Amino acid sequence: VKRLLERARRHPWVALGVTVAALAIGGLAVAASGILPLKASAGHWQVTSWLLHFTMRRSVSTHALMIDAPSLDDPALVAKGAAHYDLGCRPCHGTPRGDRPAVALAMLPEPPLLQSRIASWSAAELFYIVKHGVKFTGMPAWPAARRDDEVWSVVAFLRRLPELTDRDYLALARGQQETTLQFNSDEDVPGIVRDSCARCHGFDGAGRGLGAFPKIGGQRLGYLTRALHAYAEGRRHSGVMESVVAGIPAETLNRAAAFYAARRAGAAATAASGTDQARGRAIASMGIPARDIPACVECHGPSELPKLPAYPSLAGQHAQYLRLQLELFQQRSRGGSDFVHLMHAFVDRLTANDIRDVAAFFATLEPQSWKPVAADEPGADGFAVPRPDIGNHVDARIQGGGGGLSSR
């Protein structure tokens, strides 16, 4: 020791090393002794609190430099973010008026009221916080790491939050109809539908008429149950739906699926401008043989032949939702049920124009123009999946239009 001290006097670097080592050993000894209080009730010293927030702000700013914000004005995007906020964020951050549950107020650090904070962050910084959460605080990361599009929907909503009254907020987050809509039927509405599903999908399953929420009313039962179980087991990726189904028993989800399968969801859309209906119809009914893309109707209908209940009907679905799902398939970010490989087999060969046109076309079909298969019919479950013939079975109902499709 004596020789070490002697050396330290001559070489300042050695002195520094010895001091650091001594402090580290001392610090470890204090931690090991267990005398440090980590109780949340004590709060942070002001200097600790300042240091933590300074570090967090610098970290977020630096990491957000590389992030480019997309356009965030789409009302459907804002509504999707609002609906998620109500379920996933409000329990900690409260409503615009500033009501926060007691549990949230007892957290350390306390989840801040966001209204007054939003202006101090850029869209990219908010994206970074909502996607990754904040370490050592209760602020969680986004549940589905591959769904940046959903994180942006929450950012789109957060940027509106400061100007919202509680009334605007409820309309946006739970749908205009919430207070007035009575379900006028003798039928029992499952509690889960009333408390959860209806605020986004509506009681009729039409998705509140917004492209943000898929139509699920009248969808095939086999598909609905498989989709819900895929979300619950993390095989289909959506931070919104994964938060909804987390901890809900399978039996309850099945009841919600059965309720929606028996509804009739809204009307078909009119043809959207800027899309080529004839091309969309041709892809749907014949595929694109030159690129080995199968006819969509083979699996999805509409068709005179009953379709397997694990294949979703696309007729009357929101075009915006169909486009998003096809893009997610291409990025391998959607996930899905055990049958999702059927889409992955060819989806990469669809161009952006193909996707735009075929999605717009399916949106204009009557929602229930497909033939449902009763649950007890053969083939309703445990079936083999045939490879569809490409182009030799064009359904009578959507025949006509769009021969000679080139590989545009």
Ligand code: HEC
């Ligand atoms: C379990 C409670 C909890 C949930 C749920 C939660 N947060 Fe947080 N959030 C926090 C806490 C605690 C902080 C404070 C972190 C800090 O002090 O640095 C925070 C911080 C934030 C901040 C930074 C605010 C600022 O200026 O420092 C934003 C933005 C935010 N949360 C948004 C959200 C959104 C959007 C959601 C829903 C997707 C959400 N939070 C869900 C607890 C929560």
Ligand code: HEC
């Ligand atoms: C907070 C809003 C919200 C709530 C509440 C909600 N959903 Fe969803 N749901 C969505 C969104 C958004 C999607 C699209 C997710 C995606 O991109 O995969 C979706 C997708 C679905 C799908 C897949 C549809 C398809 O065509 O693949 C089903 C099935 C579904 N929801 C059923 C339900 C049921 C049943 C409930 C109630 C237990 C429910 N949802 C509650 C927003 C919600």
Ligand code: HEC
């Ligand atoms: C071989 C059968 C098959 C063919 C052909 C097929 N699909 Fe699919 N598609 C499926 C299956 C199965 C699913 C459901 C995957 C899951 O359960 O997650 C699906 C899902 C989809 C979805 C998502 C629906 C939703 O509600 O989330 C879209 C959009 C879609 N397909 C579009 C198309 C288009 C466009 C074509 C034609 C170019 C096509 N599909 C051809 C089997 C097929």
